[in-house]
Amino acid sequence: MARAGLAPPTVSTGELATDAAPATRWRPPGYWPFVVPALIVVVGVIVFPWAFTLWMSLHEWKVGSAPAFVGLSNYARLPTDPRFLDAVWQTLLYTALSVVLPLILGTLAACVFHARFPLRGFLRGVFILPMMATPVAIALVWTMMFHPQLGVLNYLLSLVGIPAQLWVFHPATVIPSLVLVETWQWTPLVMLIVLGGLAALPTEPYESAQIDGASLWQVFRHITLPLVAPFLFVAAMIRMIDAVKSFDIIFAITQGGPGTASETINIYLYSVAFAYYDVGYGSAIAVVFFLLIIALAAALLVVRKRTQGAVG
């Protein structure tokens, strides 16, 4: 049986030893029975939706009417849809900020958490609460904090002499305000990944640097940074994938508003599919959205290759 070849040889030998019975006896089909139930589920809830989305994207289909094949015209509509183009730009801005800020702050936090201090374990647990807490619940409290008259944020600003802001209620500040929430939420994940990297660092370079009298900054720039670069890359990749798809926080706080100032691709996709029930066009957006994420991931890989010489 071809499948048996996939099993580790040691186990196959053992299996033969038990197969003392006649040669016609039924042979266990390797490890496939372990995988088949999951395979059925994965095909049903993951692979089928992918295929169905591709099929729908080639059809003009509003919920309630019959689908009609239209070829690529849903895709052709995208570059002429100003709301979609705005959403792409807003997604890229939101994503760039939501990758860079947590990356910087998370690395700093990891350097601090790498040291030994009392209650370190407990405080690390507290620090990761934002990313585990229910996003909608978090969003609700942030909405109250952003309130221009009654919100605590404007009060805190007034204490240091900064004038009151409109936060998520003004088109110019809505994306930075949402990024503030996203950064608060996801800096801990970057911290955990970089902390894992720091824990794996060799001690020798530090000892020789200390002997040579290197400054803290020199040690960070020339020893720590190159060594944790692979971890920073992983963190940047995960952060990018999550930020570009961010939905709960934006939807619960602004629903893409004011107007469409914070409407990212994901939020626009939601409106097209479930407010206008235009599932054909929505599917085309979903496909392009997926390709955009793949493209961004590829771009990150290229950046990583280019900088390997410079930083690493």
Next chain:
Amino acid sequence: MNLRWLLRQAALLFAVLVIVSPVILFFVWMLSLSVKYEIDNAAYPPILIPERFAWKNYIDVLESNRFSTYFVNSLLVTGTATGLALLVGVPAGYGIARMKAAKAAVVILVARITPGLSYLIPLFLLFQWLGLLGTLWPQIIIHLVVTVPIVIWIMIGYFETTPLELEEAAVIDGASRWQVFRHVALPIAKPGIAVAMILAVIFSWNNFVFGIVLAGRETRTLPVAVYNMISFDQLSWGPLAAAALIVTLPVLVLTVFAQRQIVAGLTAGAVKGG
């Protein structure tokens, strides 16, 4: 020398304080909002600790007639979706690890990258066609999109590190593959299963986007119910903050008590659903 050490310690503690305070202040403020009467929540300058505590905010939320329905919905959706995911995902992780077919996990990675809404549109149409809308089944099934990849991913990683010697010995003693899995591999894998279960439970409990489309009035889960409170029923902040805290409290408690498993799971797989 001693003074320098002391200064460094003080600087370190200050740095820790600066880093952790946005988190602590946020949750303290959330708690404060939830125990204040409307008049205190509207006060300027803001009041952190009120003179009178509005415990009635919590009672209002807990006693509102639908809260228990939504709570049970959340339990059923998260419980069933996690249970089913463990049932199919743990053996799958074992099979994939033993077949050394880790490349099969590329499906899981692509699933991790795909936006949640790309599952929602086709499955919504499917559920509508099957006439399942209005029951909890659509949400239970679509939550598998969150839970199954987490479980498979973590279990592949875990079974790849468990020793093969015991399993080989059992095979030589005449145990079938199923018996080896059931009596040798599974008991060793308990810590890995715990990690997978905790993460699956949290990400399923927190999920919002699937619910807003698939849930009807009777089938809302807690995150959807809280969101609907903002938009329709409730305009006063106290009960809203209390509801938000109640919804997320189980997750916060779980995070503090199981942080070692959570950290291990997130840094090993870094998988999140939706």
